[in-house]
Amino acid sequence: MSHRDSRHNHGKTDLPHFFEPQSIAVIGSFRQGFFGGYVVIKSLLNAGYTGQIYPINPAYKKIFSLKVYPSIREIPEKIDLAIIMIRAQAVPSVIEDCGDKDVRAVIVVSDGFAERNQEGSRLQDEIVNIARQRGIRIIGPNTAGIVNTSNGLNPCPYEAGYYKLRKGPIAICSQTGMINPQAFPYPYLHIGISKICDFGNKCDLNECDMLEYLERDPATKVISMHLESITDGRRLLQISRRVTSQKPVLILKSGKTQEGARASASHTGSIAMDDRLFEAICKQAGILRLEEFDELFEIPRMFASQPLPKGNRLGVISYTGAIAVLAADEGARYGLTGARLTPKTAGMLDDIFPELGKVPVDIGPMSVVVKDLPALYPQIVSAVISDENVDALLNVLWADPNGYVVPMYLEAYRELKTGYPKPVATWIYGPNTRTVADLAESLEGLGFPVFTDLKTSIKALGLAYTYAQIKEDKTP
Amino acid sequence: MSHRDSRHNHGKTDLPHFFEPQSIAVIGSFRQGFFGGYVVIKSLLNAGYTGQIYPINPAYKKIFSLKVYPSIREIPEKIDLAIIMIRAQAVPSVIEDCGDKDVRAVIVVSDGFAERNQEGSRLQDEIVNIARQRGIRIIGPNTAGIVNTSNGLNPCPYEAGYYKLRKGPIAICSQTGMINPQAFPYPYLHIGISKICDFGNKCDLNECDMLEYLERDPATKVISMHLESITDGRRLLQISRRVTSQKPVLILKSGKTQEGARASASHTGSIAMDDRLFEAICKQAGILRLEEFDELFEIPRMFASQPLPKGNRLGVISYTGAIAVLAADEGARYGLTGARLTPKTAGMLDDIFPELGKVPVDIGPMSVVVKDLPALYPQIVSAVISDENVDALLNVLWADPNGYVVPMYLEAYRELKTGYPKPVATWIYGPNTRTVADLAESLEGLGFPVFTDLKTSIKALGLAYTYAQIKEDKTP
Numbered sequence: 001m002s003h004r005d006s007r008h009n010h011g012k013t014d015l016p017h018f019f020e021p022q023s024i025a026v027i028g029s030f031r032q033g034f035f036g037g038y039v040v041i042k043s044l045l046n047a048g049y050t051g052q053i054y055p056i057n058p059a060y061k062k063i064f065s066l067k068v069y070p071s072i073r074e075i076p077e078k079i080d081l082a083i084i085m086i087r088a089q090a091v092p093s094v095i096e097d098c099g100d101k102d103v104r105a106v107i108v109v110s111d112g113f114a115e116r117n118q119e120g121s122r123l124q125d126e127i128v129n130i131a132r133q134r135g136i137r138i139i140g141p142n143t144a145g146i147v148n149t150s151n152g153l154n155p156c157p158y159e160a161g162y163y164k165l166r167k168g169p170i171a172i173c174s175q176t177g178m179i180n181p182q183a184f185p186y187p188y189l190h191i192g193i194s195k196i197c198d199f200g201n202k203c204d205l206n207e208c209d210m211l212e213y214l215e216r217d218p219a220t221k222v223i224s225m226h227l228e229s230i231t232d233g234r235r236l237l238q239i240s241r242r243v244t245s246q247k248p249v250l251i252l253k254s255g256k257t258q259e260g261a262r263a264s265a266s267h268t269g270s271i272a273m274d275d276r277l278f279e280a281i282c283k284q285a286g287i288l289r290l291e292e293f294d295e296l297f298e299i300p301r302m303f304a305s306q307p308l309p310k311g312n313r314l315g316v317i318s319y320t321g322a323i324a325v326l327a328a329d330e331g332a333r334y335g336l337t338g339a340r341l342t343p344k345t346a347g348m349l350d351d352i353f354p355e356l357g358k359v360p361v362d363i364g365p366m367s368v369v370v371k372d373l374p375a376l377y378p379q380i381v382s383a384v385i386s387d388e389n390v391d392a393l394l395n396v397l398w399a400d401p402n403g404y405v406v407p408m409y410l411e412a413y414r415e416l417k418t419g420y421p422k423p424v425a426t427w428i429y430g431p432n433t434r435t436v437a438d439l440a441e442s443l444e445g446l447g448f449p450v451f452t453d454l455k456t457s458i459k460a461l462g463l464a465y466t467y468a469q470i471k472e473d474k475t476p
Numbered sequence: 477m478s479h480r481d482s483r484h485n486h487g488k489t490d491l492p493h494f495f496e497p498q499s500i501a502v503i504g505s506f507r508q509g510f511f512g513g514y515v516v517i518k519s520l521l522n523a524g525y526t527g528q529i530y531p532i533n534p535a536y537k538k539i540f541s542l543k544v545y546p547s548i549r550e551i552p553e554k555i556d557l558a559i560i561m562i563r564a565q566a567v568p569s570v571i572e573d574c575g576d577k578d579v580r581a582v583i584v585v586s587d588g589f590a591e592r593n594q595e596g597s598r599l600q601d602e603i604v605n606i607a608r609q610r611g612i613r614i615i616g617p618n619t620a621g622i623v624n625t626s627n628g629l630n631p632c633p634y635e636a637g638y639y640k641l642r643k644g645p646i647a648i649c650s651q652t653g654m655i656n657p658q659a660f661p662y663p664y665l666h667i668g669i670s671k672i673c674d675f676g677n678k679c680d681l682n683e684c685d686m687l688e689y690l691e692r693d694p695a696t697k698v699i700s701m702h703l704e705s706i707t708d709g710r711r712l713l714q715i716s717r718r719v720t721s722q723k724p725v726l727i728l729k730s731g732k733t734q735e736g737a738r739a740s741a742s743h744t745g746s747i748a749m750d751d752r753l754f755e756a757i758c759k760q761a762g763i764l765r766l767e768e769f770d771e772l773f774e775i776p777r778m779f780a781s782q783p784l785p786k787g788n789r790l791g792v793i794s795y796t797g798a799i800a801v802l803a804a805d806e807g808a809r810y811g812l813t814g815a816r817l818t819p820k821t822a823g824m825l826d827d828i829f830p831e832l833g834k835v836p837v838d839i840g841p842m843s844v845v846v847k848d849l850p851a852l853y854p855q856i857v858s859a860v861i862s863d864e865n866v867d868a869l870l871n872v873l874w875a876d877p878n879g880y881v882v883p884m885y886l887e888a889y890r891e892l893k894t895g896y897p898k899p900v901a902t903w904i905y906g907p908n909t910r911t912v913a914d915l916a917e918s919l920e921g922l923g924f925p926v927f928t929d930l931k932t933s934i935k936a937l938g939l940a941y942t943y944a945q946i947k948e949d950k951t952p
Binding site: 034035036111112115116117158159160161162174175176177178181182183184185186188226228254255256257258259260262263264292293294320321322323324325326327328329331332333336337338354355360364365367368398400401402404429430431432433436453454455 | 510511512587588591592593634637650651652653654658659660661662664702704730731732733735738739740768769770796797798799801802803804805807808809812830831836840841843844874876877878880905906907909912929930
């Protein structure tokens with residue numbers, strides 16, 4: 001059996017060449033600018049990649065103190081990964097060179113393939129054929145590439161202004177470079193990344209290969225994907241059914257509508273799957289569906305740091321009952337229901353302030369009357385989270401313009417951190433965006449996800465509950 | 477006919493006492509802090525209110541150089557509006573005093589009424605009865621009050637850290653103080669406000685009264701409302717049918733689900749309307765429905781500055797086709813369809829770069845190749861917006877980390893500003909949140925709404941198209 005016969009084996013054997021290469025050939029222009037081989041090498045060096053880097057270009061001698069080779073064939077050492085950024089027409093022959101050099105993994109950043117026109121489609125078929133013959137796997141073409149935070153592998157081909165991403169358990173994959181460092185402000189947001197992969201036109205390596213790799217990746221605890229097309233529904237079902245028993249898989253599927261499918265066909269040249277079929281796959285496989293692009297980044301943060309809820313009873317602490325109504329509407333979509341506090345907790349809270357002991361725990365009225373709110377607030381939060389009738393907590397914080405309330409919140413969250421095995425979603429609002437952002441930063445630093453809007457906070461808890469049920473169903 | 481016989485007349489006659497008072501009595505504590513009468517007066521003075529302010533409290537002599545009166549009865553002048561922030565039990569007798577003083581408008585900030593418990597419900601009934609007998613209208617109780625940017629009327633009872641709001645055509649109303657200055661960072665976001673009103677428990681003045689007032693308010697061009705309950709469906713239908721023929725009315729209705737309705741009952745003591753009935757009212761009246769709390773602030777910005785589209789053909793300019801797919805999915809919900817450029821425009825764009833002349837106009841591929849993008853980009857934008865097959869434009873901008881691209885965008889938007897009678901929605905993304913925010917600020921300064929996420933950008937255009945159809949249907 002040739003090593004190309006079983007697609008399944010490729011996922012297992014080839015993906016490390018992409019994400020854990022000992023040596024990388026960078027094939028492109030080294031003109032200084034905001035795109036190209038120059039930026040790839042700058043990104044790799046600044047991100048702390050310690051493997052070998054081999055720039056390839058007959059017109060250069062040296063770049064970043066690295067010797068530039070005229071061709072990949074001239075490199076004396078073994079090459080694990082080649083990154084190609086040359087005009088589309090020249091890509092096939094360079095992939096032939098890669099084959100001669102026994103390179104097993106190639107990222108084709110270049111565009112002008114199936115997404116462009118018929119000539120591009122032909123070129124794409126050509127590189128796929130060469131790769132199949134030579135035992136090469138391809139990510140792309142038309143991709144912004146990949147990231148692995150475990151080894152400083154950030155060969156971003158666009159200037160992002162930063163190079164190191166926060167390490168963490170979230171893997172994000174997409175059919176667009178909108179998830180790559182040049183597009184998304186990772187360092188500004190508390191999102192810990194394990195791997196990033198833009199499949200681009202997805203001519204070879206696809207979501208199933210990646211799921212198989214991430215299934216066994218110890219750095220990855222949650223997988224968030226944007227897909228326009230599904231390469232192989234049967235395989236996706238088979239693999240993700242297995243992966244979701246260990247790690248949550250979140251998928252945003254675009255091209256749901258006819259209009260969207262039409263737009264998708266002209267984007268990556270791919271044909272969208274009927275949405276009802278995809279929905280059926282998700283149901284059977286235990287995939288969690290996302291609905292908005294921002295959720296790709298927001299929702300996995302819940303799974304990255306918080307335990308799964310053991311039930312659907314949502315505790316809410318806020319400064320207004322209106323929040324609880326909005327939360328109840330959104331939560332109902334996921335089967336969440338407002339918790340009813342035990343008589344013990346309710347009585348303790350009612351003793352603090354009349355009618356405090358119900359959900360939502362509305363601290364608005366007391367906040368303008370009592371003088372010792374800073375001492376009482378952490379007690380209130382602890383009482384609610386430890387109530388046996390509460391499975392998860394939505395905590396809504398108002399940040400005053402001067403940040404006087406910040407220490408009170410920090411104390412409550414330090415207490416939360418000491419260990420209540422229940423998920424907490426936090427949303428902060430207030431009249432000063434700076435105070436709100438600083439408080440969010442502090443709470444994230446303590447390990448609690450702060451979401452950008454109310455709806456997403458609740459959806460994150462709702463999907464955590466959905467996933468808890470999926471896992472339970474799968475446990476023999 | 478007593479002046480209380482017709483509710484409709486009250487909207488017409490009483491609302492100016494609230495929003496255009498010549499004199500205000502502030503009844504509450506003047507202890508320095510972040511809540512209460514002290515803050516109300518500070519807010520009014522700093523916001524530039526030039527009418528008379530009369531603090532009322534027997535325990536004080538002077539506050540902010542203003543004479544403090546022991547009772548409203550002692551004030552020698554006429555009082556248009558009284559703002560009450562005392563404990564609930566004392567409110568009825570103060571409203572009696574207001575009646576004696578011929579005050580027609582009272583805002584009851586105090587809580588502890590129907591939202592608290594049975595005793596509170598009784599108290600609320602009591603103040604309603606007194607008000608009815610005395611010809612007084614009430615906003616609240618349990619409200620954060622109102623704002624009128626035309627006359628510096630910002631009696632915010634909570635310290636917001638700022639006092640002046642940007643003037644503009646958007647009126648925002650709600651059954652929660654989450655829309656008031658202490659909760660929302662108005663000065664940080666480009667949102668021009670005419671009026672704000674938190675109905676609170678809505679014991680008297682309600683959404684219909686406000687709609688009638690805003691219908692005739694020349695400062696208001698678009699009305700955005702959050703409602704938990706509908707006081708009078710028939711009247712809402714009747715009034716909003718009329719208002720929507722002149723101004724768009726956007727409503728976020730919470731308490732849609734059973735869970736939400738239950739939570740609502742305990743929030744403001746109000747009973748939620750069956751959502752199908754509300755949906756029918758919206759359809760008949762031409763009300764645009766919102767779905768998320770953030771949309772209350774985001775969506776009206778489209779109507780505040782942009783013309784209505786004359787058709788459903790959406791032009792899209794972006795750096796990736798993936799955007800267009802997501803846009804097509806969301807746009808399809810509102811009947812938007814991808815524009816097909818005229819052969820003339822398509823040819824002109826194809827001459828600039830191969831395959832550029834289709835929607836989405838994907839400038840991604842050319843942006844990494846051509847050297848004169850800054851000169852070409854404004855031409856591309858002008859060509860698309862002026863194409864007769866394009867009714868509206870979604871423009872997605874990538875901001876590089878250093879802001880090198882900013883001048884190019886500014887030039888294009890200055891050109892747009894010279895007058896294309898088509899709406900433009902802008903979304904900006906990039907690796908540096910500061911650069912993105914600065915560019916957004918500049919474009920907002922030129923009069924173009926920049927939305928916080930992709931979905932909202934498209935929804936804003938979709939609702940603009942929906943409203944254009946509503947208006948067309950209403951034009952005889």
